Amino acid sequence: DAKTTQPNSMESNEEEPVHLPCNHSTISGTDYIHWYRQLPSQGPEYVIHGLTSNVNNRMASLAIAEDRKSSTLILHRATLRDAAVYYCILRDRRTASKLTFGTGTRLQVTL
Amino acid sequence: EAGVAQSPRYKIIEKRQSVAFWCNPISGHATLYWYQQILGQGPKLLIQFQNNGVVDDSQLPKDRFSAERLKGVDSTLKIQPAKLEDSAVYLCASSLESGRSYEQYFGPGTRLTVT
Numbered sequence: 501d502a503k504t505t506q507p508n509s510m511e512s513n514e515e516e517p518v519h520l521p522c523n524h525s526t527i528s529g530t531d532y533i534h535w536y537r538q539l540p541s542q543g544p545e546y547v548i549h550g551l552t553s554n555v556n557n558r559m560a561s562l563a564i565a566e567d568r569k570s571s572t573l574i575l576h577r578a579t580l581r582d583a584a585v586y587y588c589i590l591r592d593r594r595t596a597s598k599l600t601f602g603t604g605t606r607l608q609v610t611l
Numbered sequence: 612e613a614g615v616a617q618s619p620r621y622k623i624i625e626k627r628q629s630v631a632f633w634c635n636p637i638s639g640h641a642t643l644y645w646y647q648q649i650l651g652q653g654p655k656l657l658i659q660f661q662n663n664g665v666v667d668d669s670q671l672p673k674d675r676f677s678a679e680r681l682k683g684v685d686s687t688l689k690i691q692p693a694k695l696e697d698s699a700v701y702l703c704a705s706s707l708e709s710g711r712s713y714e715q716y717f718g719p720g721t722r723l724t725v726t
Contacts, residue, residue, distance in 0.1 A: 543615075543702050543717025544654065587653055598667060599715060601653025 504588045509606040512578045520573040520605055522588030527568050531590040534599070535562065535573050539584045544601075547573065547586070551593075583609045613637065615718035617703050623724045629691035632721045636684070636705030642666075643680055644715065645688050646702040654702055660686065661708075690723075698725045 505523040512518040524533065535547040548555055548562045550571070555562040561574040575582055587604040616635040624630050636643050641662050646654035657676065659667040662683040671678070675694070680686040690697055700720040 541719075543704070543720050544715075545717065546714040585653075598656055598659065599654075601655070603651070603653055 504590060504602055506586075506588055506602065506605045508603070509608065511608045511610065512575075514579060514609055514611055515577050518575040518578045518582070518607065518609075520575075520586050520588075520607065521570065522572070523570045524588070524590055525569045527590055528592070530593050532593050533562065533564060533568075533571050534589045534591050535560070536587045536589065536599070536601075537582075537584040538587070538604070539581075544587065549591075578607075578609045580609050580611075583607055615703055615705055615716055617701075617718040617721055619721055620719065621722050621724075623726065624693055626695055626725050627692040629689065630693055630723060631690075632688045632701050632703075632723075634686045634688070634703030634718060636686070636703070637716055639707070640705035640716070641683070641708045642706045643686050644704040644706075645678055645686070646704065646717075648700045648702055648720070650699070657688070693723075693725045695725050698723060 503526060532549050532551050534549040536544040537547050538544040548557055548560050550562045550564050552564060554564060563572045585604040585606050587601050589599050615637055618633050622630055643660045645657045647657050648654040657671045658678045660680040663680045676690055678688045700722050702717055702720045704715040704717040706715045
């Protein structure tokens with residue numbers, strides 16, 4: 501599985517935008533970029549995914565670099581409920597299914 | 612829509628004892644996964660079922676771990692005998708089908724402590 505690199509932790513103030521980076525320099529043409537997050541004492545939850553184009557949904561936006569070697573998850577207005585570990589995962593669309601989690605980025609949100 | 616259900620939520624056992632975890636996936640979800648999450652790490656896939664067949668169990672320690680999904684719905688994960696290093700959260704997840712569905716839905720997990 502192609503590897504992703506994320507910062508161990510980040511901090512943000514409430515109601516400010518947050519940009520969570522992910523490097524995936526060995527990404528292949530068949531890899532989707534997925535983001536999941538895990539709130540304290542809960543299982544992970546799906547946030548967003550994309551292949552080449554930027555994507556938006558009700559939770560977040562995903563900005564994908566033109567060469568696809570990096571991506572950024574954007575939370576437009578962080579709230580205290582967004583404090584979680586965010587995982588960037590590459591998932592081969594040919595085999596799909598399997599999620600290989602790294603250690604993710606722990607996001608702290610303060611007042 | 613009801614989410615993925617798991618029980619028990621917490622379990623404490625002594626090493627060499629056996630333990631079983633139960634998972635009820637979201638109704639209609641053909642694919643079921645068991646993950647192990649050790650403190651400070653991301654979840655690691657143990658086994659994946661498509662209906663009642665095993666798709667991937669390459670990271671399941673088969674000398675002590677077993678899992679079944681009879682009738683393609685509920686699933687049970689068993690550890691026998693448990694070791695100290697099995698202390699972790701065991702997460703169950705489900706998805707509509709392997710390949711087409713992008714989202715995996717996770718349960719709250721079972722926290723296992725082996726003393």
